[in-house]
Amino acid sequence: MSKRSLPRGxxxxxxxxxxxxxxxxxxxxRLVAVLVRRVGLRHLEAVEDAVQxxxxxxxxxxxxxxxxxxxxxxxxRVAHNSLLGVLRKDEGRQQILDSAAGPLLDDGExxxxxxxxxxxxxxxxxxxxxxxxETIPQESRLVLALKTLCGFxxxxxxxxxxxxxxxxxxxxxxARNRLRLGEVDLETPPVELFCxxxxxxxxxxxxxxNEGYLSTHTAHAIRAELCEEAIRLGTLLAxxxxxxxxxxxxxxxxxxxxxxxxxxxxxxxxxxxxxEEQDRTLWDGEHLHQGAAWLARSAHGxxxxxxxxxxxxxxxxxxxxxxxxxRWNAIAELYAMLERIDPSPLHTLNRAVALAEGQGxxxxxxxxxxxxxxxxxxxxxLWDAVLxxxxxxxGNAAAAERHxxxxxxxAPSTAVRQLLERRLTKTAP
Amino acid sequence: xxxxxxxxxxxxxxxxxxxxxxPEQMQQMFAAYNVWKEQFKDAILxxxxxxxxxxxxxxxxxxxxxxxxxxxxVVGGYMIVSxxxxxxxxxxxxxxxxxxxxxxxxxxxxxxxxxx
Numbered sequence: 289m290s291k292r293s294l295p296r297g298x299x300x301x302x303x304x305x306x307x308x309x310x311x312x313x314x315x316x317x318r319l320v321a322v323l324v325r326r327v328g329l330r331h332l333e334a335v336e337d338a339v340q341x342x343x344x345x346x347x348x349x350x351x352x353x354x355x356x357x358x359x360x361x362x363x364x365r366v367a368h369n370s371l372l373g374v375l376r377k378d379e380g381r382q383q384i385l386d387s388a389a390g391p392l393l394d395d396g397e398x399x400x401x402x403x404x405x406x407x408x409x410x411x412x413x414x415x416x417x418x419x420x421x422e423t424i425p426q427e428s429r430l431v432l433a434l435k436t437l438c439g440f441x442x443x444x445x446x447x448x449x450x451x452x453x454x455x456x457x458x459x460x461x462x463a464r465n466r467l468r469l470g471e472v473d474l475e476t477p478p479v480e481l482f483c484x485x486x487x488x489x490x491x492x493x494x495x496x497x498n499e500g501y502l503s504t505h506t507a508h509a510i511r512a513e514l515c516e517e518a519i520r521l522g523t524l525l526a527x528x529x530x531x532x533x534x535x536x537x538x539x540x541x542x543x544x545x546x547x548x549x550x551x552x553x554x555x556x557x558x559x560x561x562x563x564e565e566q567d568r569t570l571w572d573g574e575h576l577h578q579g580a581a582w583l584a585r586s587a588h589g590x591x592x593x594x595x596x597x598x599x600x601x602x603x604x605x606x607x608x609x610x611x612x613x614x615r616w617n618a619i620a621e622l623y624a625m626l627e628r629i630d631p632s633p634l635h636t637l638n639r640a641v642a643l644a645e646g647q648g649x650x651x652x653x654x655x656x657x658x659x660x661x662x663x664x665x666x667x668x669x670l671w672d673a674v675l676x677x678x679x680x681x682x683g684n685a686a687a688a689e690r691h692x693x694x695x696x697x698x699a700p701s702t703a704v705r706q707l708l709e710r711r712l713t714k715t716a717p
Numbered sequence: 718x719x720x721x722x723x724x725x726x727x728x729x730x731x732x733x734x735x736x737x738x739x740p741e742q743m744q745q746m747f748a749a750y751n752v753w754k755e756q757f758k759d760a761i762l763x764x765x766x767x768x769x770x771x772x773x774x775x776x777x778x779x780x781x782x783x784x785x786x787x788x789x790x791v792v793g794g795y796m797i798v799s800x801x802x803x804x805x806x807x808x809x810x811x812x813x814x815x816x817x818x819x820x821x822x823x824x825x826x827x828x829x830x831x832x833x
Contacts, residue, residue, distance in 0.1 A: 307747065312740035340737065345767075347743050348794075351750040352764040441739030 307355070312343050315360065316439030318408055319367050321415035324436075327375065329418065330468045334374055336436070342367035410478065412437065413524055413531065417481050418473045420488040421466060428463040429492050430499075431456055438517045448514060449499060482530040489525065490539050490595070493518050497543050501550065508551060515547050526582065537586035538595035544579035545602035548572040560707040564611040576606055597626040616646030633665050637674050649681035669698040669708065676712050688712075720799045722762065722828040723806040727794035730820040738818075749814040757798070760809045765796030790822070803827070 319339040324332055342363050356362045419433045431449075434440045442460070446453045473481065500514025522540040525531045552570040555561055583599050601622045608614035623639035636659055644652025656675070665671050676691035692712045699705035738746060754761060770791060772783035800806040806825050815821055 307744060310741065310744070312744040312747075316740045340740075343740055343743055344737065347747055347750070348767050351747065351754060352766075439740045441736060441742075443736070444739055444741065 310439075312346075313439035315363055316340075316343065317415075317437040318360070318412060319363060320436050321411040322364070322408070323367060323371060324415065324418075325411055325474060327371065329471050329474060331371075331375065332436070332464060332467060334378075335371060338367045338371035338374065339363075341370050409524055409528065413528055414474070414478065414481070416521060416524070417478075417485050417489060418467065418470065419463070420485055420492050421470050421473060422485070422488055423470070424463045424466045425459075426491065426495070428459040428466075429488070430495050431459040432463040432467075433492055433496065433521075434517075435460060437521065448503070448505075448510060450503075478528075479530045482528075486531055486533065486535070489531070490535060493522050493525070494539060494543075494595075496521070497546070501546055508554070512547075512550055515543065515550060519543050519547060534586045534589045534591050535593045535595055537582045538593060538599045541579045541582035541586055542595050542599035542602055544575045544582060545599060545606050548575035548579060548606060554703075560703045562707065562711060563605065568610070571606065579603065579606065592625070592629070594626060594630040597622050597629060601626075614645070616642045620646055633659065633661050634670070637665075637670060640678070641674055644678055644681070649678050653678040653682055667694070667698055669695045669700065669704065672698065673708055673712065680712070720801060721806075722830065723798050723800060723803075724826050724828055725765070725796045725798060725806075725810055726792050726824040726826070727767075727796075727815060728790040728822045728824060729793040730790050730822070746814050753812055753814055757809045757812065760798050760800060760805070761796065762799050763797040765794060767794040768792060793821075797828075 316339055319342065320332075320335055323335045323339065327335065345366050346359075346363055350356070350359075415437055416433065419436065420429050424432065431445055434445045434448075435442070440448070442453050442456050446456045449456070497515055497518035500511045500516075500518065503511045503514070505511050519540070522536070522543055526536045526540050548571045549566065551572065552566040552568070553561055579599070580603065583603055586596060586599065601619055604615055604619050604622070620639050620642035623635050623642060627635040627639065636656070640652040640655045642652075643655050653675075656678075661668075661671050672691040672695035676688050676695055679685075679691060680688035692708075695708050695712065696705060699708055754764070770783065770793075774781045774783065798806055798809045800809060803825065806827075810816070810823050810825055813823065816823060
């Protein structure tokens with residue numbers, strides 16, 4: 289019996305029985321998904337309150353008498369009963385309840401907690417697809433997923449997304465209003481729902497990952513957490529028959545290959561490190577292994593998406609023996625493919641960098657000839673930094689200095705400025 | 718056994734709709750509670766319980782219903798600790814993670830043991 293209960297922490301057998309990392313947060317997501325399915329999306333807030341209450345009760349009860357054997361079922365029972373009480377009390381909604389939430393109110397018996405991994409996975413996935421309803425603005429989808437599926441509080445979301453609590457609350461309210469109209473999502477068969485909405489789900493997971501990966505938080509744990517959540521949701525997606533598609537595998541490969549290098553992107557003081565400065569022995573072997581495996585699986589079929597191209601580029605970096613021995617021409621080619629799938633001047637810029645490494649700075653610079661950066665990129669530090677570097681390497685000192693000054697002035701953070709100063713003042717190789 | 722017994726009352730002041738702890742914070746509190754419980758396992762005689770907010774007040778003139786939302790503070794829980802004296806009891810209670818929860822104060826009252 290106790291084998292089924294996850295929470296005994298594997299970390300330190302000597303310490304009193306604990307909980308696996310993020311147990312409460314992940315249970316929050318599981319319970320919300322399961323209960324929403326039972327009572328309907330319009331009761332999402334009541335469900336979240338009940339789950340929050342159950343966790344609070346658990347905190348006291350488990351401190352007093354230890355973690356019960358089947359802690360998941362324990363939490364489910366408490367949340368379910370309290371939700372039942374609240375919905376019953378709410379007489380104003382009695383009629384709606386009678387018609388729509390009959391099954392919940394009718395079963396007077398002990399509620400059965402879904403314990404089979406597959407069932408829980410299905411409910412979590414369904415909730416993820418519900419969150420990714422196209423009628424919800426994308427930034428609201430992200431916040432909704434972080435709140436309901438990942439169990440972050442509004443304050444925690446605001447902190448991680450560098451925004452205000454009021455803003456997070458506003459996004460969440462917008463999403464919840466939409467959800468009330470989207471009740472039909474709960475009844476749609478998974479396969480149909482999954483097929484039509486998969487691109488939106490991919491986009492939200494990728495956004496979530498990048499919020500962590502590109503974040504300028506100095507605390508590694510804060511950044512890694514969002515990346516881990518994105519990988520967790522991506523893995524759920526990749527292991528369900530209805531969403532296990534080459535694109536999903538490519539996205540998951542991409543996230544693993546980036547995550548492998550997350551810890552090595554900064555030095556001990558939190559300063560950013562260039563790829564060539566990173567200690568490759570710090571790259572996470574498990575993530576590299578997973579990334580390679582999912583990348584191999586993504587190669588089936590005839591789809592080639594932006595995720596395939598980006599995962600391919602990440603793999604070239606990850607599996608190159610050193611910076612110098614990187615297959616830069618293959619990377620340049622992948623950036624060219626990426627540009628065709630998803631045109632962006634950033635890809636053009638990255639291709640120029642790869643060409644400069646593979647074929648010389650003249651070739652890199654020439655590939656940018658006649659490229660007019662859009663307003664948002666013109667004046668962005670990346671554009672000037674690359675031009676400063678390439679001009680310096682071909683010997684155009686004046687142009688190099690001009691772009692260097694622009695890049696430094698436009699640096700968004702001290703960490704980036706320090707990195708630019710280091711990179712752009714080096715003597716020509 | 719020269720130790721005295723103390724009743725600890727948890728009093729909660731309404732926090733004005735402020736959100737409670739997040740799941741992640743709860744997990745940290747759970748860990749902190751376990752450390753505290755282990756550290757003072759000899760002093761904590763009874764972990765006590767939490768109290769629901771509804772209740773009844775009985776007086777000679779009758780029975781009144783709770784909840785007592787008008788009250789500035791309500792008793793939200795209790796526990797029993799043993800210590801040589803108030804200093805000892807305060808040491809146990811001050812280390813309790815609940816001290817840091819918003820709006821919470823802990824009142825320590827020595828039990829007379831009169832019934833024994």
